[in-house]
Amino acid sequence: DQQVKQNSPSLSVQEGRISILNCDYTNSMFDYFLWYKKYPAEGPTFLISISSIKDKNEDGRFTVFLNKSAKHLSLHIVPSQPGDSAVYFCAAKGRGNAGNNRKLIWGLGTSLGVNP
């Protein structure tokens, strides 16, 4: 049972355009969401996060939007650069740090290719 779903295995965009990566979740107890970026043969690196009390968080070229009613979040990259080509993972956790909320639940990832 995949609680965090990234339904697009891959995405290709032109340099300078917007990249939009989507993530859906099924567990209404999730209240903290993160995006990680992963290059081949490296561990994931943290990109941006959002708490359920917000609907938008921005950091430079990266913006994450959260729609709680739809249980959907998206990562926007503007403008996209060739160096952004990587696999992007969406992850979620529940409130607090007790029990199951101590671990992140991961999507399967979306491979983004930015063409020069």
Add this chain to the structure above:
Amino acid sequence: DAGVTQSPTHLIKTRGQQVTLRCSPKSGHDTVSWYQQALGQGPQFIFQYYEEEERQRGNFPDRFSGHQFPNYSSELNVNALLLGDSALYLCASSLWVTREFFGPGTRLTVL
């Protein structure tokens, strides 16, 4: 400030053998999580250690065990290796599990 470090980088074992992977967390972090990432998959949570105890475990058999030391470093042990254990093993450290920092991973190949 050193980030999360893992050793070894690569490892080749044969079926039935045992393996130990090591992880040193980022300075100031007290929680270590281990993940298995197979090709084309997202990281799968194995277990998490905090205060030298296993606090949370994913859906992995008892062949997978671990340990956390007083200096917060951690080991992952896998016994009776199977071909399907071939994967990238990632260690992540955190403080309060809000943002995990990952090491480069150990690539395990089981022949």
